[in-house]
Amino acid sequence: MTPRRKRMFAVAAILAGVGAAALLARLAFEENLLFFFSPTQILAGEAPADRKFRVGGLVSPGSLQRAPGSLEVRFVVTDNQHSIPVRYAGLLPDLFSEGKGVVAHGRLDGQGGFIAEEVLAKHDENYMPPEVAESLKARDQPGGAG
Numbered sequence: 001m002t003p004r005r006k007r008m009f010a011v012a013a014i015l016a017g018v019g020a021a022a023l024l025a026r027l028a029f030e031e032n033l034l035f036f037f038s039p040t041q042i043l044a045g046e047a048p049a050d051r052k053f054r055v056g057g058l059v060s061p062g063s064l065q066r067a068p069g070s071l072e073v074r075f076v077v078t079d080n081q082h083s084i085p086v087r088y089a090g091l092l093p094d095l096f097s098e099g100k101g102v103v104a105h106g107r108l109d110g111q112g113g114f115i116a117e118e119v120l121a122k123h124d125e126n127y128m129p130p131e132v133a134e135s136l137k138a139r140d141q142p143g144g145a146g
Contacts, residue, residue: 039077039084042108049108052117055084056103064098077102077114088116095121 001009036054037047047053055077063076063085072089075098086104096102096119104116 036103038079039082040079042084042114043082047108049110052105052107054103054105055086055114056101057083059096059098059100059102061098077104085113086116086119087113088119090119092119093121097121 035048036056039055039057041047042055047055057077057079060076060078060083063074065074067073070089071091072087073092074085074087076083076085078084086106087109088104088106101122103120104114105118105120106114106116109115
């Protein structure tokens with residue numbers, strides 16, 4: 001093999017390796033990317049039915065139900081316009097309470113509900129996840145979205 005052919009082969013191998021690494025990085029990024037949707041957007045059909053995403057809003061007062069003898073809890077997330085029931089099996093954050101902001105990661109259950117794999121509560125009285133705050137603000141303004 002001539003030196004020129006060896007260089008061409010080396011360049012082609014490097015380009016193929018860089019291309020494969022870029023493809024794998026893109027696939028990993030897309031797989032871990034979680035989009036945020038409000039209950040109104042979910043009920044309008046904007047949320048993916050076959051992928052994980054985040055739902056956020058406020059925990060509806062009086063909606064928290066704990067299953068006796070298990071870690072399963074059910075509650076309702078609202079954006080003050082529409083609501084979606086959430087089911088979660090695990091320990092809730094210490095700051096989780098009714099009437100407070102929450103973001104849940106998971107997927108739709110195919111029956112109008114949401115199955116959460118992780119639940120995050122707002123940090124303190126002044127903190128609200130940016131996506132939740134924007135969604136609630138848009139819903140409360142006259143002529144807002146939704």
